[in-house]
Amino acid sequence: MPMTTQTPSATALAKPTRAQHDDLVSAAASAPVLSVRGLSIDFHLRTHVLHAVRDVSFDLFSGQTLCLVGESGSGKSVTARALLRLIDPQAKVSGGSITLQGPDGELRLDTLAPNGREIRAVRGGRIGLIFQEPMSSLSPVHTIGSQIVEALLLHRKMTKAEAKAETVKLLRQVEIANPEQMADRYTFEFSGGMRQRAMIAMALACKPDILIADEPTTALDVTTQAEIMDLIARLQRETGMAMLMITHDLGLVAEVADSVAVMRWGRVVEQGPVDAIFHAPHHPYTRKLLSATLRLDTAAKRTAPATTGQPLLSVRGLCKGFGTTNWRGQQTFAIKAVDDVSLDLWPGENLGIVGESGSGKTTLGRMLLRIIEPSNGSILWQGNGQAAEVTKMQRPELAQYRSAVRLVFQDPFASLNPRMTVKQVIADPLIVAGALKGAALEARVGDLLELVGLERSAMERYPHAFSGGQRQRIGIARALALDPRVIIADEATSALDVSIRAQVLDLLLDLQKRLDLSFVFIAHDISVVRYFCDRVVVMHKGRIVETGPAEQICTRPAEPYTQSLISAVPNPDPRNRRMLHRTRFGA
């Protein structure tokens, strides 16, 4: 058995002693390919030392997948990179060992020179690495083929012709159509999913024993994610390599992991087989993570408002085309980002807009506020009793409309001006509107901060003093400053960690109850939409595919596209794997 089997009542730190470990190794069917013992990494920063990784131990076994799970800042990526000695210069490995089992005995990776010949032979040769960002991890100036050929020439004794043939074989293996032609294409000619496939081909080029995948599908859509995970699972079965996957997505963990290590603040707080982690977690943090993870069948306890009366916002036939004007001044739209979209938002309702990247959901949200001017169609605002056409509004009316319909941004770091204090940020709409001054203004800002669950004293600080979740709360306070009726939340929770995300969603629901708000909730994460929204609009390639109550869309989708989308969502339950449909042993 690969893991130590301590009883949960044990009070000692759950680190296997050397003797215990040796016992376990001899008892196990196979020895680990890579074992990490007591790894600690310190970052020497300007003013302090950050203990990014503390006393981390785990083993990787052939043909098995270990998932390192944790929220941002937990040290999971640093741990993975330390295996290849790819850590930043200010980081120092301050203790522990990394042992790689090879055909010619053990190799201590932690003692190798950071850029020496031996570690370079391991990188790409014995251990392959896939990064999160398929956009930036491939060179834009070389063809995909030549980048794989380079990896082959560096690690395997091959002639150039052989390497080229091998490259085509590898690309075929990762299910890229027409590999002969695609090898000569450049990175920009590949979509995100295809780039990640090419990255996998490159990582597999030298038949590594271990594959490290650092958030390999985070930047991808759910359907692409499912395909990539299928591919990785198939390749793992065929080659029998060990995999270390780093992710924050517990759904994905449940789908692919054999064992799991949960990290928080640099320490592994709990590790064990995937089933035990999901169904018998011991550590409160693991339980907290699991309870914060949203499923397609979890919904907030709220009753959907009636959708019969007069809607607040009615969108009819809204279009946005991007293109050029020809020489006669006629517009030619090469791309229709939003194509003939019609929807209604009733008072007190949460309307979700779901779609993959490029589906036009963000463009739609921005057109509702006329940050992007619509090319066609109408937006009818009926918040003041009478109907007003948003697309024809002039400046004073538009300002009034924009104070009633507010936007919460996706990125909590980019949406707050770093040179303004929290007070200045939140007070800005009030100052511009000329509503309040002096002490009254300060009191209002304090009230708003308390409303979103922050302390009044926070107003003198600068945004960089706050975490992502707190910044998002500040953004929400700014949106609430002008007593809005509708809030458009554009991926408002997608940049947040799981536990923070749950808190922010509950905050929004609570605010809705207290302030009588309506939400347009734009998201790519269907579980979040299921939790938050009453009705869901599914968008694909700029068009609305399906509209319906959230419960129906998530459990009984009618349209084939929606069905494929829903089935690709990972299910955070290892006993009911939806995405890969793998057979499991035991449990």
Add this chain to the structure above:
Amino acid sequence: MTHLDYPSTALPDDGPHGSEERGPAISPLRPGMDPGKIAVSSQWTLIWQKFFSNKVAVAAGVVVLFFYFIGLFAEFLAPTSPSLAQPRFTYAPPQSLSFFVTDADGGWTWQPHVKGYTTTVDPASLRRAFAIDENSVIPVGFFVEGTPYRFWGLIEMKTHLFGPLDPSQPMNLLGTDSLGRDLLSRLIHGTRISMSIGLIGVVSSLVIGVVLGALSGYFGGWTDLVIQRIIEVISAMPTIPLWLGLAAAVPIVWSPITVYFVVTLIVSLLAWTGLAREVRGRFLALRGEDFVTAAILDGSGRARVIFRHILPLLTSHILAVVTLAIPTMIVAETALSFLGIGLKAPVVSWGVLLQDAQNIRTVATAPWLLIWPAGAVVITVLAFNFLGDGMRDAADPYET
């Protein structure tokens, strides 16, 4: 593959009674330092911290401040008037300062002094040659009465920081020029003109550059197109002939101070383009940021978005660019004056001083006329560049 159905292992519950962890593990580099303090300090505090950790930049900053201090109090700091000619001491070499005199019985007494000159006349060329007379002692002191002056053109004063106790005796620590004027005094007065021309020139080019750059970057489209073409036309102009032409157009009857301002204006009218491009690039990058969109949605007008929301983010960068632009101005002024088309006597600037060192014979007989003004220019320009580099590095405290 083993059956994976054993229980998981967890760290002991760090519940309410245990030592619950509240965040990532951090230990200070030195005892007593509080990492949490950084989190609440303003961006300017971070910038200053980063700047002060760069020792070279701090030293350069001290040098720059020192030069500005000299320029500010030039009349008082200079031992004598820059225009006071001493016909007896043309091209007199520098005297060195000593602090003790030996009296008759070989003892040492504290008496700051310089040595006098002995003059010999070469009978063939009739040229005067000076040698330091080790026996003649000219006592000097602090806060001595000397040539009268109006401090900042306002207050009638006679006191100088230091000088010979007897004003009629020569003290030329850096030597004299062709009219026997004290080079040190001229250099100190030149500091005022040369350092301030950089400042005034940069301020006017700053205003033009920031406003046009901001408009160009924020609005884009036609505005951007027009402003960028103007910048290209101005950058394409050959500067030296243009300066020559403009300087020639300055009426000869204008007072030296008017000429001084016109020269500054000419220099700055050509120097704003770099800053405008820099500001435009930053605006282009920032105008798409979420917080700018948020400001627009908050109802802010264009002027408020530009000056209240975007420009404060650039101040540190602009400061750095300006610091790097000042030495360019100083060099430009020096070059113009050296060529005789910038400032002219009786105004004293480093460029004007260098005019005296235009021919090789002067340089051979009186090398101090080249060394000191050129040295002042070189040190100032280097100091500004180091300072500007340090400020640019500190301008973005979040970059590592």
